[in-house]
Amino acid sequence: MTEVRVPTLGESVTEATVATWFKKPGDTVAVDEMLCELETDKVTVEVPSPVAGTLSDIVANEGDTVGVDALLANISEGDAGSDTAPKAKEAAAEAPKASGGASESVDVMVPTLGESVSEATVSTWFKKVGDSVQQDEMLCELETDKVSVEVPAPASGTLTEIIAAEGSTVEAGGKLAVMSSGDAPAAAPADTQYSTPPAGNGGAGKDIKDGPAAEKAMAEAGISRDAVTGTGKDGRATKADVAAAVAAAKSAPAPAAAAAAPRAPVSADDASREERVKMTRLxxxxxxxxxxxxxxxxxxxxxxxxxxxxxxxxxxxxxxxxxxxxxxxxxxxxxxxxxxxxxxxxxxxxxxxxxxxxxxxxxxxxxxxxxxxxxxxxxxxxxxxxxxxxxxxxxxxxxxxxxxxxxxxxxxxxxxxxxxxxxxxxxxxxxxxxxxxxxxxxxxxxxxxxxxxxxxxxxxxxxxxxxxxxxxxxxxxxxxxxxxxxxxxxxxxxxxxxxxxxx
Known part of the structure; x- marks a missing residue:
């Protein structure tokens, strides 16, 4: 039995709130697969699985406040886990698995981004799930505040899973994708390529649930969700975002409310001819x-x-x-x-x-x-x-x-x-x-x-x-x-x- 504990949260941060569990007891998990998400006053922290196996039980539920090194869950190691994503088993029921166990799972990680740079945005994937790649062939391109970083394939084989989609924000040393070395086919079809919710801003129309700590702070402050700009994973609001919104509302003069609209009114005809492009990190x-x-x-x-x-x-x-x-x-x-x-x-x-x-x-x-x-x-x-x-x-x-x-x-x-x-x-x-x-x-x-x-x-x-x-x-x-x-x-x-x- 392997314990899953709260990681170090950062300087002067001693506790966090369990925001979201991505797995439930009985689910199989792979090494480094995201189990849950913690929310502190300043940042959102994802907790990966330390081993492959089965999630036995969850000790700290969503909404619970936990301290550093507190027990979150237990994982039983065994044949239930594998080095590839759990969804590969579901895909195996629909498509026969060629080459048996001859292939080996290889993780594609975020390279070192440079001094004082801790995160980047996935700008472009040059390959898709199921594509064969050669060693050192470019898989994707990351964009930091100042430079673009190309990520080569660490080995020859097949791209079996993309964990960080285009637009996702990833940290140095984080996992981008999973490959199977050799001639093994993809472990999962294209429509199941994401085993965990990709980090970054959610797409238009996506329903994002804020963490309980942020929801509680908004309720106590009497501020609407529309007034809070979320900086957490997938655009979720954090307690710090709520505090910033409250401070901005207090400091802003009342007449300025009418000028808060970022753009002048646009007719439907003009709107249909516009193109909206997200600003690059640079x-x-x-x-x-x-x-x-x-x-x-x-x-x-x-x-x-x-x-x-x-x-x-x-x-x-x-x-x-x-x-x-x-x-x-x-x-x-x-x-x-x-x-x-x-x-x-x-x-x-x-x-x-x-x-x-x-x-x-x-x-x-x-x-x-x-x-x-x-x-x-x-x-x-x-x-x-x-x-x-x-x-x-x-x-x-x-x-x-x-x-x-x-x-x-x-x-x-x-x-x-x-x-x-x-x-x-x-x-x-x-x-x-x-x-x-x-x-x-x-x-x-x-x-x-x-x-x-x-x-x-x-x-x-x-x-x-x-x-x-x-x-x-x-x-x-x-x-x-x-x-x-x-x-x-x-x-x-x-x-x-x-x-x-x-x-």
Whole structure:
């Protein structure tokens, strides 16, 4: 007999409420199959089966409050359980099982997602139940806050069960699917592929039952379910969601109730021509971080313009020789990166960040280069850019840019930046105000190069000009420092020889 106990619930969390039992006494269960769901004040916790066997009895019923390590149920081990899903037995009654017991069950698990990333969304399944797969063939794609992660098949065989459907939210180390290695056929037909309710948001029209703790909290607060946004499994409301809804209702002014509607009225004809698409996790993260930047930092932007004549002439003269020797094209980004590194040494507060009541000055430059991708804006980081040559910078930018477009960037490659350059000129932007990339205190916006008439030594001449914009956090960077920084960048670009002389 194996005991099923309450797992560790998290820091400072000592008890939970049994929200839902997915199994009943007498049911057969497989290893790691979900038995029940617990609900704490902050999160929803799923409890998997530690062994394969039969659920003997349930000690803690739905609605019961249990502490950490409390006994939830007992499982008797034996032939009743198997490594594959219990529904395989039901399928066996309808379809003869080929190959006998020659196949072996293989779990497909969520890989490591990166530093500080604990969950992801299943975006696409490339295979369906019953499909044959080769080892290392892509099974599905996961989407985290910043990158996409492809999950390969751990072995050759047949996909017998999909546990996490598209749209499901999964945790690092969680189970995605089950395969049978070898030539064994699928253990379950397509219409029985889900042995447990998939995690994530329920589909339209799906009846989701909230946990008893949340229902009790809503009853006590006198708040309707429509006013609560559920963040638990399948969109269930938790006690924390109810508390947040109550707090929002108290803080919101009464007249604002009429403005709570997210959209203006839409006619039936217009509604039929609309398309509603769920925001990707990356887009949600971009939206949240940009709004956090506006809410937190005192963002101000200063502008200047730079005459690109000398940079363009230098590039034209040496670009063929540069590419022949270094194997990479000479672009303008290396000039701007070098100019910014040079200016950051003179105005170090633009390369610093605020940590509480402290200012953290960085004696190095990890340059973020914003890159647009089909999935959204990402900012790969070139580490120690201030120690790199023109060729090293160009190679790093080319390599990071390709990996960004292919969705191959790792979390580590987008963390730790101290300053960012964003080039809106590649899209034709003539002037813009870039927004900070927290916790950084500065970002330089580049724009398109456009011929304009300029007065040079009393004469009007046509020059290739570019507007520059520096957005900075006014809490740490004063106007004098911001203007000085932008002037130094301008001077270095208009006379690139200054970079060689460290002037």
């Amino acid at each position: 887009r949600q993260t971009i939206a949240r971080r940009l709004k956090d930047a506006q809410n937190t930092a005192a963002i101000l932007t200063t502008y200047n313009e730079v005459d690109m004549t000398e940079c363009m002439a230098l590039r034209k003269e040496y670009k063929d020789l540069f590419e022949k020797k270094h194997g990479v094209r000479l672009g303008f980004m290396s000039f701007f990166t070098k100019a910014c590194c040079h200016a950051l040494k003179e105005v170090p507060e633009v390369n610093a960040e605020i940590d509480g009541t402290d200012i953290v000055y960085k004696n190095f430059v990890h340059m973020g280069i914003a890159a647009g991708t089909p999935q959204g804006l990402v900012v790969p980081v070139i580490r120690d850019a201030d120690q790199m040559s023109f060729a090293e910078i160009e190679k790093a930018i080319a390599e990071k840019g390709k990996r960004a477009r292919d969705g191959k960037l790792s979390m580590a490659e987008m963390q730790g930046g101290t300053f960012t350059i964003s080039n809106g000129g590649v899209y034709g932007s003539l002037m813009s105000s870039p927004i900070l990339n927290p916790p950084q205190s500065g970002i330089l916006g580049m724009h398109k190069i456009q011929d304009r008439p300029m007065v040079i030594n009393g004469e009007i001449k046509i020059r290739p000009m570019m507007y520059l914009a520096l957005s900075y956090d006014h809490r740490i960077v004063d106007g004098k420092g911001a203007v000085t920084f932008l002037v130094r960048v301008k001077e270095a670009l208009e006379d690139p020889r200054r970079l060689l002389m460290d002037l």
